[in-house]
Amino acid sequence: MSAMKNTNNEHGAYVRKVQEDTQNFTQAMLGEIERLRVVVATLEAEKQAAADQAREMAEAVKANESLREQATSLGVEVSRLRSQVGSLRTEAERHQRLEDALQTQIEGIQAETRRYSSRYAEIEQQNSNLANLYVASYRLHGTLDRTEVVAAIQEILANLIGSEEAALFELDPATQTLELAASFGADPAECPRVPVGTGVIGQAASTGEIFVADPGHPPAAEGIESRLTACVPLRLESRVTGVIAIFGLLPQKGAIEDLDRELFDLLATQAAFALYCTGLHAKVAAEVARRW
Amino acid sequence: MNKKKILVVDDSRTALFMVTTLLRKERYDLVTACDGEQALEMAAAERPDLILMDVIMPRKTGFEACRELKRREDTRAIPVILVTTRGEGENVEEGFASGCNDYVTKPINAQELLTKVRDHIGGRER
DSSP: OHHHHHHHHHHHHHHHHHHHHHHHHHHHHHHHHHHHHHHHHHHHHHHHHHHHHHHHHHHHHHHHHHHHHHHHHHHHHHHHHHHHHHHHHHHHHHHHHHHHHHHHHHHHHHHHHHHHHHHHHHHHHHHHHHHHHHHHHHHHTSOSOHHHHHHHHHHIIIIIIOOSEEEEEEEETTTTEEEEEEEEBSOGGGOOOEETTSHHHHHHHHHOOOEEOBTTBOOSOSGGGGGOSEEEEEEETTEEEEEEEEEEOOTTOOSOOHHHHHHHHHIIIIIHHHHHHHHHHHHHHHHHHHHO | OOBOEEEEEOSOHHHHHHHHHHHHHTTOEEEEESSHHHHHHHHHHHOOSEEEEESSOSSSOHHHHHHHHHHSTTTTTSOEEEEESOOSHHHHHHHHHTTOSEEEESSOOHHHHHHHHHHHHOSSBO
16 A cells, blocks of 8 residues: 555656656747747848848849939030030130120221321311411401401400400501500500510511410510510511500410411411501592592 | 201401301301390391300390390290300309300300300201
């Protein structure tokens, strides 16, 4: 009984041990299975990642291919554009040369225009000078009346030369003295008889030369002669028949100009001649009146 | 086309002759008067495009004639350029006070005169 009991006990212990080992084995297997499951899951994830990577790689390769095609196409385009740029540069250089040539032409034309403008202004000035000389001559010879000729001289001095202070002296050949014939704006009392060769006025009558005072430097003379601006001897052929003395210019008239000198030359001969003609005409008229 | 008409007024025959010689070259139609009174009559009768008038004249001075021209309805619009012997301030002021549009001084500079005439009535023809 006891042995049987012992046997039963031993069998139970064995069974329990087997059960325990089985359980342990099962536990270990379950642990291994779990581990393997984790490994499989990891591998699955890695596989998926590899697949994703492979897909991305394929896409990248595809994109790369596309970019290569684009690059090739761009290369062709760049070559074409480079060629165009070369053509345009050549064209631009041609245009630049053309522009330079045109600019040179324009500058030439502008210089020519300036030259013509300047010449035109000169001609206009000459025209107006001639007009003044023509007017003066016309006025002096437009009458045989002495009063009119004297008035014309006064108007020429005022309107063409710009003086409102002057005197007309005529030579008395017998006494060789200049006598006041008319004064324009000048006090007659200040214009005494002037012996030929005396003072600036007398010297002008003596030499027959036109006198023009230096601007700002009045002549070293006394009385009204110290205010002299110009003296114009009246010349009939080689004889001096009188003097026009100019004592000042209008405020706006700065100085004696080239045209004034030409007018002085004209007055010197034409005024003398006009005055002589009035005298001659008066004599002829008197003679005709006496005879008829 | 009608030429533009200018009335030139001056008692000096030399000045009148000089100004008309200059303006005739520019092909303006010219009428003349020799004093302020006659200028008023001519302005009313001729209706010029411009009046160029001396200041110092018998019967009526340029200032008086200008004032009268500017007072009258029918001549008020005609531009007047006065020709003065003196270019000092008070003379110029008196000129503008009389209603003149511009002035030139004697001795007349041809280019200045023609420029002012063109400024007021433009070219040669209307």
